[in-house]
Amino acid sequence: MAKKNRDKKKAIEEDVIENSENGQSTEGQEQAKTTKGDELGEMKDKYLRLMAEFENYKKRTFKEKVDFARIAARETMLAILPVLDDFERAKLSADDENTDEQFSEGVTLVYNKLFSTLEAKGLKKMESTGQDFDPELHEALSEFPAPSDDMKGKVVDTIEGGYYLNDVILRYAKVVVGK
Numbered sequence: 001m002a003k004k005n006r007d008k009k010k011a012i013e014e015d016v017i018e019n020s021e022n023g024q025s026t027e028g029q030e031q032a033k034t035t036k037g038d039e040l041g042e043m044k045d046k047y048l049r050l051m052a053e054f055e056n057y058k059k060r061t062f063k064e065k066v067d068f069a070r071i072a073a074r075e076t077m078l079a080i081l082p083v084l085d086d087f088e089r090a091k092l093s094a095d096d097e098n099t100d101e102q103f104s105e106g107v108t109l110v111y112n113k114l115f116s117t118l119e120a121k122g123l124k125k126m127e128s129t130g131q132d133f134d135p136e137l138h139e140a141l142s143e144f145p146a147p148s149d150d151m152k153g154k155v156v157d158t159i160e161g162g163y164y165l166n167d168v169i170l171r172y173a174k175v176v177v178g179k
Contacts, residue, residue: 073122077163077165087107090107091108124167125161125162126163126164132154137169137172139174141159141175143176144177145178153177153178155176156175159175
């Protein structure tokens, strides 16, 4: 009987050695390591994607804020331009020798201060009289016989001045073109 027990014990030991050589006992450990490695890789990927998405969000919201401020400035400037036009017409009327109207020094100072403040915010007056007619800058209201041959195709008179806001056209100049 002792011999049978020894043979059984030896058979069990041989089975354990054979199983460990085949990798069956460590296979579960390797599978657990692979699963943890895959999970770690997935988590790193999710983290990187989340960080990239957050950076894109920050850039997008910053751009939206800048665009909103630019649009608000544009709308404000467009609302103020008729006031500037009225100032200029009053000044031209006062400068005319055939009229009794005067443009007081105080009003001139107010106009200059308003215009310089708007210029500091990016407003720039478009020079158009005497320039070649450019449909991307000017809006032709009418054509007029040119006083000389060199004025053909050029702006003869500016009815309403054009303006730039930060080098982008805010309002097109309304002009009379020589033909």
